[in-house]
Amino acid sequence: MIKVKRALISVSDKTGLIDLARVLAKNNVEIISTGGTARAIREAGIDVKEISEFTGFPEILDGRVKTLHPFIYGGILYKRDNPSHLQQVSQHNICQIDLVVVNLYPFEKVFFSDGATDDELIENIDIGGPSMIRASAKNWKFVCVVVNPDFYPVIIEEIEKNGGISETTSKKCAAEVFHTTSYYDWLISRYFDRDRQVDFSETVGFYYKKIDQLRYGENPHQKAAWYRRADKKKQWKQLQGKQLSFNNILDMESAYRIAHEFEQPACCIIKHNNPCGAATGRSVKTAFEKALKTDPLSAFGGIIGINRQLDSETADIIKEIFFEVIIAPSFSKEAVDILSKKENLRLIEMPCIEIGDFEIKGTSAGILLQTFDNINWDNLEVKTKRKPTEEELEALKFSMIICKHVRSNAIVLGTTDQVVGIGAGQMSRFDSTRVAVMKMKDNFKEKITPLVMASDAFFPFPDSIEVAAEAGVSAIIQPGGSLKDREVIEVCDKKGISMVFSGIRHFRH
Numbered sequence: 260m261i262k263v264k265r266a267l268i269s270v271s272d273k274t275g276l277i278d279l280a281r282v283l284a285k286n287n288v289e290i291i292s293t294g295g296t297a298r299a300i301r302e303a304g305i306d307v308k309e310i311s312e313f314t315g316f317p318e319i320l321d322g323r324v325k326t327l328h329p330f331i332y333g334g335i336l337y338k339r340d341n342p343s344h345l346q347q348v349s350q351h352n353i354c355q356i357d358l359v360v361v362n363l364y365p366f367e368k369v370f371f372s373d374g375a376t377d378d379e380l381i382e383n384i385d386i387g388g389p390s391m392i393r394a395s396a397k398n399w400k401f402v403c404v405v406v407n408p409d410f411y412p413v414i415i416e417e418i419e420k421n422g423g424i425s426e427t428t429s430k431k432c433a434a435e436v437f438h439t440t441s442y443y444d445w446l447i448s449r450y451f452d453r454d455r456q457v458d459f460s461e462t463v464g465f466y467y468k469k470i471d472q473l474r475y476g477e478n479p480h481q482k483a484a485w486y487r488r489a490d491k492k493k494q495w496k497q498l499q500g501k502q503l504s505f506n507n508i509l510d511m512e513s514a515y516r517i518a519h520e521f522e523q524p525a526c527c528i529i530k531h532n533n534p535c536g537a538a539t540g541r542s543v544k545t546a547f548e549k550a551l552k553t554d555p556l557s558a559f560g561g562i563i564g565i566n567r568q569l570d571s572e573t574a575d576i577i578k579e580i581f582f583e584v585i586i587a588p589s590f591s592k593e594a595v596d597i598l599s600k601k602e603n604l605r606l607i608e609m610p611c612i613e614i615g616d617f618e619i620k621g622t623s624a625g626i627l628l629q630t631f632d633n634i635n636w637d638n639l640e641v642k643t644k645r646k647p648t649e650e651e652l653e654a655l656k657f658s659m660i661i662c663k664h665v666r667s668n669a670i671v672l673g674t675t676d677q678v679v680g681i682g683a684g685q686m687s688r689f690d691s692t693r694v695a696v697m698k699m700k701d702n703f704k705e706k707i708t709p710l711v712m713a714s715d716a717f718f719p720f721p722d723s724i725e726v727a728a729e730a731g732v733s734a735i736i737q738p739g740g741s742l743k744d745r746e747v748i749e750v751c752d753k754k755g756i757s758m759v760f761s762g763i764r765h766f767r768h
Contacts, residue, residue, distance in 0.1 A: 263288050264288060291356075324387070325387060335356050358414075359402060359405070367446055371492055442466050442489065497606065511584050515586045524539060526564065527564045527661075528553075528562070544573045550677075555702065563586070564587075568588060571594050583604070585604065585605070634659060634660065654675045658712070661678050668691040669682070672732065680698040689720070710730070714735070
């Protein structure tokens, strides 16, 4: 049991401060404090001694130096059962400090405030606070340190009932210190790293803040929770609908990323983390209608991503079909009114999409980091006798943008502004090509011109080209790099198909 005779209190967040101070005063605990905290305690009619009076040294450098003093650290760090320590503190007239209540300068609040200057951020990097709470946590058997007001009720209860604080509670409080300082230092490091490129250093750390405890994970027997990067602001708002599920969130991310690949109005419909429809158009309504036509059967129960405000015209069509989620930069009032009748439909408003530095994939032993998959159009190289027309080249670029978001092996059939067939996640490229053609034939009876094909990786054999030619494909884009490239190109020349090498593979596992 830690008997509390003297407490040092210095807090930025004054939640619960006075209740705690009153209990300490009632139990004859001497309170020493700093600046604004001392003033708040004094104004509540509670006796308090200023740090400068305790140390005999004034606060200096605009408060940058106030608790960094041997009287403070000696009083915190000495072991009460060590004769040598006892002799030294007695020799130097150091008084024991049994309870340290400190929360740090609000760096996080300033970090997320709009327009915060470098000077403001620097001045909110706490120096004495982290040092003091780490020192206290190190000596937890003799000193209890509290950094979170949520712990105040426990401290109050133990002092009132038992006359002191248990070692069990003190150890829990010490653990909270190192959680707090590690996050605090990480956020400061993110500030200093803002302009640094991803360098995949020897060690890497991330902090995430919980958004929601999910009902379950990918399947009902799996537990799950949703977190956001702790150095990013929450960007989205749910306007209506049920709680988002684990799978909703993954699909929502994919749908919105694809929609935002395009400058013009665009729509993507995702099912099981693969696009089953994607299109651009002069309006959101046109884009949605074309995306839906790609594969209306698969779109049932899917997630819609749109890169413009969702209007009432489009909402009128959507309301007739079952969808799980719609994510868009905004929703018109009329659109919300129309869709409000579908109570379970989640409407997610996200004004902007911030991709970040890299993406993370988990493994049983750790994580994999990689930069995001971007397309470089500068390396396109025509390999066939026939060059693609301007219209075909536009269709090839559109189809490849969608293709890089499809699970490997990925084949996309498309035209200038619409996907017409997708083969996703097959174990052979030949099967993916046949699936894409099958999907197109199921949903498009009219002739599509131009009809092009995009492949996320090279063709190991010319068999897929034969299937594409029979389906009416006139141009193909692929990375190239197969031992059979020559044979593939020869078949394209024979069939009158234009083939473009991009030089970049786009596997998505």
